[in-house]
Amino acid sequence: MxxxxxxxxxxxxxxxxxxxxxxxxxxxDLTDPEVAHVAVTxxxxxxxxxKYAQSRTSNAEVKKFxxxxxxxHGAVNAxxxxxxxxxxxxxxxxxxxxSLLAGxxxxxxxxxxxxxxxxxxxxxxxxVAYHQAxxxxxxxxxxxxxxxxxxxxxxxxxxxxFAAHLEHARMLSGSLNKGM
Amino acid sequence: MRVPRLFALETVAPIIAVGAIDxxxxxxxxxxxxxxxxxxxxGIAFQPPSLTVSVGDTVVWLxxxxxxxxxxxxxxxxxxxxxxxxxARFVPKKAGQWQYACTYHPTMxxxxxxx
Numbered sequence: 001m002x003x004x005x006x007x008x009x010x011x012x013x014x015x016x017x018x019x020x021x022x023x024x025x026x027x028x029d030l031t032d033p034e035v036a037h038v039a040v041t042x043x044x045x046x047x048x049x050x051k052y053a054q055s056r057t058s059n060a061e062v063k064k065f066x067x068x069x070x071x072x073h074g075a076v077n078a079x080x081x082x083x084x085x086x087x088x089x090x091x092x093x094x095x096x097x098x099s100l101l102a103g104x105x106x107x108x109x110x111x112x113x114x115x116x117x118x119x120x121x122x123x124x125x126x127x128v129a130y131h132q133a134x135x136x137x138x139x140x141x142x143x144x145x146x147x148x149x150x151x152x153x154x155x156x157x158x159x160x161x162f163a164a165h166l167e168h169a170r171m172l173s174g175s176l177n178k179g180m
Numbered sequence: 181m182r183v184p185r186l187f188a189l190e191t192v193a194p195i196i197a198v199g200a201i202d203x204x205x206x207x208x209x210x211x212x213x214x215x216x217x218x219x220x221x222x223g224i225a226f227q228p229p230s231l232t233v234s235v236g237d238t239v240v241w242l243x244x245x246x247x248x249x250x251x252x253x254x255x256x257x258x259x260x261x262x263x264x265x266x267x268a269r270f271v272p273k274k275a276g277q278w279q280y281a282c283t284y285h286p287t288m289x290x291x292x293x294x295x
Contacts, residue, residue, distance in 0.1 A: 068284050072247040075264060079246055160223040161247055167287045 030094060030141070032148045036084045037091035038100065039142065039155065042134050043073040043080070045104040049130070052108065053123045062120045065127070065172055069165070076158055083154055096141070103133075117176070124173035131166035138162065214271075218242055219290070221249045221262065221282075226290035233294055235272055242267040249282045251290075258283075 030038065050069035057063055084091055107126050114122050138159055146152040214236040220227045221243040233239055241251045243262045251268070252258040256278065259268035272294040282288040 071284070075247045157223070157246055160225070161245075164224040164285050164287050168285065171286065 030096065030145045031092065032146055032151055033089050033092035034094040034096070035142050035146050035155075036080060036089055036151065037093055038096050038137070039080050039158075040077055040091055041097040041100050042137070043077040045100060046073045046127075046130060047077075049104065049108065049123070049126065052111065053119070056111070056119050057123070059117075059120045059176075061172055061175070062123065065124070065168065068168075069127070072161055072165070076161065080154060083150060087148060087150060089148070089151070096137075121173070121176050124169055124176055127169040128166065128173055131162050131169060135159070135162050135166060214238060216240060219251070221245050224285055224288055226251070226282075226288065229289075230291040231293070233272065233292070235275055235294055237272070237294075239270045239272065239292065240267050241269075247284075249284060249288065251280050252283045253278045253280045256280075 046069050050066035050073075053066045054063055054070075057066070083089075107130070111119055111122055111126070138155060143152060143155050143159075146155060215234070216238045217231060217233050218240045219231060219242070221241060222245050224245065224247075226241075231239070241249075241259060241262055243249055243264055243266055246264065248261050248263050250259050250261055251270075257270065257280075259270065262268050272292075275294050277294075278292045280290055280292060
């Protein structure tokens, strides 16, 4: 990974609450099995966050958004896993996946003590930061790094969903801040 | 309001051509047969985002995206959830214009004009 890519990814992960200092492995390009692992990890993180939000919120719009995250990221993961199987690629754990998981754990800890409307706002702000971080990672790291044409095509196809989720999260977060 | 009677799921396989197939018009008949018009759901968007059809045509929404979608008019017709790889169809019975959207993805909007 180039210095520029490292710096951009560090910023993206920092926005999501992950450590800003990338591990030593991030100084190298990711292999396709590692890219596949990052993709599956990123989707799984948001599914888990949505399930937690569903268990804590009483806001109908937030519940609906969380349900959409479970459906959409679940669908994307299913296709990523199916493609990996077809290509004979076994997703491989790596430093970027670990950074994403560390950021997710930190974001989760911040949600736990919150109650009522505060958790709705915090969850939606987390969703804005998360989707922006993943979009940056897709653009600056995952898509440029991937060598396999089919895996790259899937990542490109996934991008509009993340962009739509980001816009949706921004709309909902804005409504909550106005006292929806 | 959900109007399931107007919609039916179809498999992807029978849909070979994309766009209108109007054999009657091509043959110069004065009263063309209803056409089949396909709107693809791809990249969290309706393609084309605006479509004009005639009363009696069959409008088909074909989900080529990675996630489920709907085509829904607020307070009007609704395809219900269209799974990945599936489709839904609608045969408009009257002229009009409908702004519709995906209920799951509020940024996904389009226009259907029936004349």
